[in-house]
Amino acid sequence: MSLAFTLDPAVGPALRDGVLDLWTDVSNAGGAVGFVPPVDRETVRPELLTHLAAMADGRHRLLVGRDAAGEVAATAFFAFNTHRLQKHWVWLYTVMVHPRHQGQGHGRDLLAAAADAARGFDGIDAIRLTCRGGLGLEDFYASCGYKEVGRIPGAIRVAPGDDRDDVVMLLPLR
Secondary structure, three states, X not given: OOOEEEEOOOOOHHHHHHHHHXXXXXXXXXXXXXXXXXXXXXXXXXXXXXXXXXXHOOOEEEEEEEOXXXXXXXXXXEEEOOOOXXXXXXXXXXXXEOHHHOOOOHHHHHHHHHHHHHHOOOXXXXXXXXXXXXXOXXXXXXXXXXXXXXXEEEEEEEEOOEEEEEEEEEEEOO
C-alpha cells in the first residue's frame, strides 16, 4: 500500500506528536536522522520544535507521508537558503520512513514526492542533502537520482572512535 503525501499540512497536536514519534522510532531503529539510540521523545522534541519554528517563519516546509490508517509514516523538511547567491536550491532534512514501512519502496516514493514538490517552488533548480556515511545511504540516494558532490571524512562522530563521513548529495531538478 502506498503512502499519501501532503506538502505543508496543518500543524496541530496530532501531526506534531506523529512526527515526534516517527523521529524517535527512526532514531531508535538506528536511522541517521541526527540522533544515536537510545533516545526518547523529550530528547527529540527540541529539534522538532526548531523545525516547526522555521516552518512558522517560512524558512522550512514539511512534506508528510501518511499510511492507510492516517498515521505519520514518512517526512522530509525543506529548508530554504537565505544567502542571495544560493536561493536557487533547497536543503532536504530529516528524511524519514518509519521502520515498519521500510523495505516497501516508501523511501523512493518520499524522495519522488519531495522532488515533485520542489519543482513547484519558485526559482528552485536543485535539492541538496547530506547523509551519514557507513550505512549505504549514499547508494540509496544515488539510486534515486542524487549525485554525490562532496564528502567530508570523519565529520560525524557517532560515538568515541566511530567517526563517519558526511556525504553531500545533489539532485538537479531541471
